[in-house]
Amino acid sequence: MDGGTLTTIFFIGGIILMIIETLIPGGVSFFLGFSGLLVGALRWFGILEGPMTSVITWLFTSLALILAMRPLLMKYWGGNTDYKLADEDLEAMDEVVEVIEPINANNNSGRIRFQGISWQAQTLEGEIPAGSKAKIRYRDNVTWIVEPVDELEE
Helix, strand or coil: CCHHHHHHHHHHHHHHHHHHHHHCCCCHHHHHHHHHHHHHHHHHCCCCCCHHHHHHHHHHHHHHHHHHHHHHHHHHHCCCCCCCCCCHHHHHCCCEEEEEECEECCCCCEEEEECCEEEEEEECCCEECCCCEEEEEEEECCEEEEEECCCCCC
16 A cells, blocks of 8 residues: 555545544544544655554554543533432432322331332321322331321322
């Protein structure tokens, strides 16, 4: 392969990689493409001669650009990232649920429907009949601790 063909491959490959970056963003293929254009320019001006030196220069330039510039660019132009601590128990507190099996303070046989799923439930006082509403207080292992909801609260 002659020098002109390899230079053209670096130019075209660099442009293709930079176009791929617009389709699949992430900051990596842009730097690979930019490095390819840089190596193509160095070959064009006669600074790099051999094909092996060109490939090694491209690899090291790409690696240096990715390690040095990507974190900086991602800081200013990175995507939106939101972190949320998931605490389902905290989010479930005070939710009003349907009682599907009677809940009694003396046994653990009651059940509620919460988020479309039947859950074991218990109350600390009194009894909650099936078909009524209950309010979640907290969870004890896999059992929801609930209390009756007054008609006025709904």
